[in-house]
Amino acid sequence: MHSGPDTSRREKTVGLLLSHTAAKSLLSYECISDRLLIARFNCKHVKLTIVVCYAPTNSETRPGDTANKDAFYNQLDDVVSNIPKHDIQLVVGDMNAQLGDDVNTWKPALGCHDNIHKQTWNSPDGKTVNQIDHTLVNRKWRNSLKDVKVYRGADVGGDHNLAITTVRLSLAVLKQQKKQLKFNSSNLSNRDILASFNATIGGKFNILAELDDTSDINEEWANFTDTVNSAAREHLGYRKGKQEEWISSESRDLISRRKRAKPTLGSDYRELNRQTRASLRNDKKSWYSKIADDLESAARSNNMREVYQMKNILIGKTSRRASQIRDVNGNIIKDEAARLERWSEYFNGLLNADEPEETIDFTVFTQAEELNINMDPPVREEVDKALGLLKAKQSSRSRQHHSRNPKRWRRRH
Known part of the structure; x- marks a missing residue:
């Protein structure tokens, strides 16, 4: 899910990528602006609310003009204040703000890792690095936030490093299941x-x-x-993680080379990043073209099973999406009991409509003329003619089936 302009490049937006398990636990989400997105999840013991944000930078505002920043932080404050108090509240994203190096004052925020595991942003000059991406948690659940660490090895072709936040609830100890490896x-x-x-x-x-x-x-x-x-x-070896079928070996090689060049973030990395993006676009275009050709071929041969398989590949596996239920004033309802009440109110108004003030006088309509339809039993010539027309309009698949079973077809007719 993403919040912002609906463009193919998804630039200047905030988003949230969910696993299949997290998608099933999604209760509601709201796209507030191109800088704010809120989502609420149903956990085992408590609800989890995540606010994804992207704060404006100084370069986006005029010197001395803080109206843009003030509007963003006021909106963020309103969003956080409306979160239920008993929820775990996580505010994550690019804050575009530095905390300084005062360990005594900012010890809970700076963490205990080395600088290489705290620097989240790399400047285009390849020299300047800063910690501007943060994770905030409400004080009630502060002990559940175990760690925030930057992993520089994850390469997505951007100037930000991957920051992983580990949250663990101490309400119950869940037994970890041993991961079952499957052969390839x-x-x-x-x-x-x-x-x-x-x-x-x-x-x-x-x-x-x-x-x-x-x-x-x-x-x-x-x-x-x-x-x-x-x-x-x-x-055979063990099966690796799921890989996209449309990515070619050339693109995978470029991705590996780009990943090795990431620590420098120099001109080589930027050139490899450009080549990787272009190669991936060509791979996806070629893959879509191949799927379309296979789907067209299956449709021509009347192989509907393969047609639906190709269709499912194109659109992906559909999953249940959380619906945003709003009240009569347009505000999103987050409480489950209030949602059920809103559904009841909606159907009561839909099914128990007021009677119309004006009634329709059906006597003004003239009776249609009776059609001259022959109701006599059909004769042999009419049956033969109808069977001939039916046979001429049969599909190629039906004709092949009847040709393989001529005796059975004659017996039935």
Whole structure:
């Protein structure tokens, strides 16, 4: 979600990128301006409200004129003051403000990391670095904010570094589940890998067929699964994180080179960033063109299953989006009970409308002339003519089906 001008480049906006789990927990969100976005989430023990902001800089205001800044901070103050007091309140974003180096005064804000893990912005000159991105939390939940750290290795082609905020609630201890690794079965499409994998596990299936009553089935099954898993680890490897299919190998190489050049932030990095963006745009354009060709080919062959598959790939998997429910005055309702009451009020007004003041006199309408329709039973010639027209309009898929089953078609007719 983003708040700001609806353009393809998404410039001068604030946004919030959610995981699938976070998207399901989203209760409401409001795009306040191109500098402010607020979202509320349903957590296990408490509600979480996040305010994403982008503060104006001195270069965006005239010397001595602070009206732009004052308007932004007044609006931010109004947004924060309307957040429910029992929520965890996080204000994150580019504040365009420095705190100084007074550790005694700003110790909670400056943190305990080295400077390289606190500097969030890199100047275009490649020399100046500052800490201007911050995370604010309300005092009630201050102990739940465990850490804020900058990770310089994350490269997104911008002058800001990735700052990760770790928030942990002390209300309950959740048992962490062990991450299950999956084998990369797509490598079996390679004939060489498939042959080596089959050679490694060859003959192991015969063990299951040679079992008798005296054999320990659990021991034999454990040996068999160990052999298959070891062969899969050796030849297939583990599946990596999901990667976009439309990104070409050339673009991935440019991304890797740009990432290695990021620490310098010199002319080489800017040139690689320009080449990477251009290559990604071309990759996405080519991918869309290929999907469109496949969809058109599937539609021509009347393969509706593939048509819907291509359509789902283009639009992505749809997920339930939180609706912004407003009252009669246009204000967003954040309380769940008030939302239900608003729905009841809406349907009562929709379904229990007042009776119309004027009634319609249907006697003024003249009766239509009766149509001369032959209601006699059809004759054989009319049936043959109708079947001929029906057969001429059949789809290519239906004609192929009838041609493969001519006896069945004649029997039915």
